[in-house]
Amino acid sequence: MAAVILALFSATASAQNTSGSFAVGTAKAARGQKAYGAIEVPAGVDAALSIPVVVVNGAKPGPVLAIVSGAHGTEYASIIAVERLISALDPATVSGTVILVPLVNVPSFEQKIAHVNPVDNKSMNRYYPGKMDGTQTERASFLITKQVVEPADHLIDLHGGDLDESLRPYAYWCWLSR
Numbered sequence: 672m673a674a675v676i677l678a679l680f681s682a683t684a685s686a687q688n689t690s691g692s693f694a695v696g697t698a699k700a701a702r703g704q705k706a707y708g709a710i711e712v713p714a715g716v717d718a719a720l721s722i723p724v725v726v727v728n729g730a731k732p733g734p735v736l737a738i739v740s741g742a743h744g745t746e747y748a749s750i751i752a753v754e755r756l757i758s759a760l761d762p763a764t765v766s767g768t769v770i771l772v773p774l775v776n777v778p779s780f781e782q783k784i785a786h787v788n789p790v791d792n793k794s795m796n797r798y799y800p801g802k803m804d805g806t807q808t809e810r811a812s813f814l815i816t817k818q819v820v821e822p823a824d825h826l827i828d829l830h831g832g833d834l835d836e837s838l839r840p841y842a843y844w845c846w847l848s849r
């Protein structure tokens with residue numbers, strides 16, 4: 672399995688409301704629940720996009736961790752890892768909230784196109800914070816910024832060796848603060 676590259680960010684806001692429920696896109700989880708949904712990117716200068724998202728809202732309050740993978744939709748190792756984590760996480764045993772986005776770049780995955788979103792030919796980890804009047808990658812980046820990055824206390828963006836890359840010999844991670 673290819674090495675996994677992590678980029679860790681630190682943020683401060685919270686999307687938790689006073690009732691303890693937590694929503695990202697259409698995934699709204701009461702405290703102690705796991706919810707499945709999507710971040711719906713509306714059509715603009717190009718097509719709409721639906722990005723799957725899962726919220727694991729722990730039984731006890733705590734910080735918010737966001738885990739994102741598949742900005743490059745053919746870096747399969749990290750996508751599979753997040754899918755497994757979604758199944759493994761039991762909200763009854765979690766303190767805090769975990770936002771999981773296993774596949775940002777759905778068109779890349781579906782069309783088996785490395786490095787870019789084939790809809791607009793842009794890398795989906797190069798356009799943050801994004802903008803709503805841009806192309807699909809930019810609109811998706813804007814909504815992920817608002818709905819995933821900003822509510823998170825910590826964020827892990829998972830990558831891995833792409834179809835034409837061999838990252839077996841090394842792994843690295845970096846800490847970014849803002």
Ligand SMILES: [Zn+2]
Binds near residue numbers: 742743746829831
């Ligand atoms: Zn990548």
